[in-house]
Amino acid sequence: xxxxxxxxxxxxxxxxxxxxxxxxxxxxxxxxxxxxxxxxxxxxxxxxxxxxxxxxxxxxxxxxxxxxxxxxxxxxxxxxxxxxxxxxxxxxxxxxxxxxxxxxxxxxxxxxxxxxxxxxxxxxxxxxxxxxxxxxxxxxxxxxxxxxxxxxxxxxxxxxxxxxxxxxxxxxxxxxxxxxxxxxxxxxxxxxxxxxxxxxxxxxxxxxxxxxxxxxxxxxxxxxxxxxxxxxxxxxxxxxxxxxxxxxxxxxxxxxxxxxxxxxxxxxxxxxxxxxxxxxxxxxxxxxxxxxxx
Amino acid sequence: xxxxxxxxxxxxxxxxxxxxxxxxxxxxxxxxxxxxxxxxxxxxxxxxxxxxxxxxxxxxxxxxxxxxxxxxxxxxxxxxxxxxxxxxxxxxxxxxxxxxxxxxxxxxxxxxxxxxxxxxxxxxxxxxxxxxxxxxxxxxxxxxxxxxxxxxxxxxxxxxxxxxxxxxxxxxxxxxxxxxxxxxxxxxxxxxxxxxxxxxxxxxxxxxxxxxxxxxxxxxxxxxxxxxxxxxxxxxxxxxxxxxxxxxxxxxxxxxxxxxxxx
Numbered sequence: 119x120x121x122x123x124x125x126x127x128x129x130x131x132x133x134x135x136x137x138x139x140x141x142x143x144x145x146x147x148x149x150x151x152x153x154x155x156x157x158x159x160x161x162x163x164x165x166x167x168x169x170x171x172x173x174x175x176x177x178x179x180x181x182x183x184x185x186x187x188x189x190x191x192x193x194x195x196x197x198x199x200x201x202x203x204x205x206x207x208x209x210x211x212x213x214x215x216x217x218x219x220x221x222x223x224x225x226x227x228x229x230x231x232x233x234x235x236x237x238x239x240x241x242x243x244x245x246x247x248x249x250x251x252x253x254x255x256x257x258x259x260x261x262x263x264x265x266x267x268x269x270x271x272x273x274x275x276x277x278x279x280x281x282x283x284x285x286x287x288x289x290x291x292x293x294x295x296x297x298x299x300x301x302x303x304x305x306x307x308x309x310x311x312x313x314x315x316x317x318x319x320x321x322x323x324x325x326x327x328x329x330x331x332x333x334x335x336x337x338x339x340x341x342x343x344x345x346x347x348x349x350x351x352x353x354x355x356x357x358x359x360x361x362x363x364x365x366x367x368x369x370x371x372x373x374x375x376x377x378x379x380x381x382x383x384x385x386x387x388x389x390x391x392x393x394x395x396x397x398x399x400x401x402x403x404x405x406x407x408x409x410x411x412x
Numbered sequence: 413x414x415x416x417x418x419x420x421x422x423x424x425x426x427x428x429x430x431x432x433x434x435x436x437x438x439x440x441x442x443x444x445x446x447x448x449x450x451x452x453x454x455x456x457x458x459x460x461x462x463x464x465x466x467x468x469x470x471x472x473x474x475x476x477x478x479x480x481x482x483x484x485x486x487x488x489x490x491x492x493x494x495x496x497x498x499x500x501x502x503x504x505x506x507x508x509x510x511x512x513x514x515x516x517x518x519x520x521x522x523x524x525x526x527x528x529x530x531x532x533x534x535x536x537x538x539x540x541x542x543x544x545x546x547x548x549x550x551x552x553x554x555x556x557x558x559x560x561x562x563x564x565x566x567x568x569x570x571x572x573x574x575x576x577x578x579x580x581x582x583x584x585x586x587x588x589x590x591x592x593x594x595x596x597x598x599x600x601x602x603x604x605x606x607x608x609x610x611x612x613x614x615x616x617x618x619x620x621x622x623x624x625x626x627x628x629x630x631x632x633x634x635x636x637x638x639x640x641x642x643x644x645x646x647x648x649x650x651x652x653x654x655x656x657x658x659x660x661x662x663x664x665x666x667x668x669x670x671x672x673x674x675x
Binding site: 304306307309310311312313314315316320324325328329331407408409410 | 518
């Protein structure tokens, strides 16, 4: 750890965190107050101000759960349950993660393939690029159910349809990033290849590919987060029984607000984890390629 | 030897015009030049005089639009395809993801040299530019002068008798430049290559060359070709000799003449 990272990073970030938590508590009290007052009136309970606030923060199905309720829920469902249990967040996260990973892999490969085509074939750039951009303007929420239903009709269910939705979301940033990356070599570096009378294949593998690596990892960071969103969205319309998306849906059916927030936290942690993994792999690759330490 | 020294580059009434929206721009017109094997030829002139363009025509990085040019008796394209020259750019243009020795290996890999031969040549050329021991370093770990030396090593690694250098030391400070000039002369002596060297420094041109081509802009053309009378053996302090100063004076006169119609 660098000497200044405490002052430069931890202090500002935790300050904002504290502010958010404080605002959250105030909001929780305010939003849960009407329901609590109602209940107290019906049950004829008289409370002091402090007791009343305590009660608003301890409802089983609050409108806005307090941070500690969410934390407790996440903790219990992560560490205190067997990972095969239907209530375990680890189990649900795993289900979502596996289709995210498959979709991300497909999406990255597809994106790279499209980029290679676009960079080498002029016709493809003109014919394919507008469709690629148009594909991303279609709301994913509209496409996801159709993909699931159509594939379900031909007996493809489970992981693959969800993964395809992830693929749909993740190929785009990779394709765009790789087109830029494969075109990133300087004129001088390209001229050099020409003076060697290098073939297009040699120029591609010895210059364009290595030059595109930083662009690949930057775009994969976006793509992996998009894949997760795709997997979760893919779980919503299927009535899936497992996965973060299913957990969100079940929570909203039964007004299990704490469960919804816990699933949200699980999803965010998963996203942070995935982006971190891509970042770390990117750094390792950069180091192996002689990157100058920052 | 009685047989005439063969021409490496011979240009006859060479011209190159870029088509722009405001009509053609004549980067080169009526260039006649013969470069003999073993020559060290400098091209000097203000920016826009076409000296880099001429080098790029030799290298088949630009196509001439009139006249003719032969490199070793071939067209520039054939010469490039037969890998007749090594090119050193204004910047080192090393690939940042390759170590110095891997950068030198790049042309060898492309030209299909065997692994053992690659190793041998890397060691030889690193020694030639005094960079032995730096082979495993990445470009960013080296100073600008060392990077440029590595790029010269890269151009020397394969069997090309012609070395084209486009202001290779332009971005370096004068002390490093002096040092590299001295090394370049030694290298030329040892390798017996033909060198075409673009510069805009008069002392550099006079110090290095057996032949100085003075060029002027708008349209880019050759105004004077000076055969140097300096001996091949040149210590740095030859630059204070009367002979050196006389040649430098003639170069300066040539440059001034080329500029005069401008003012």
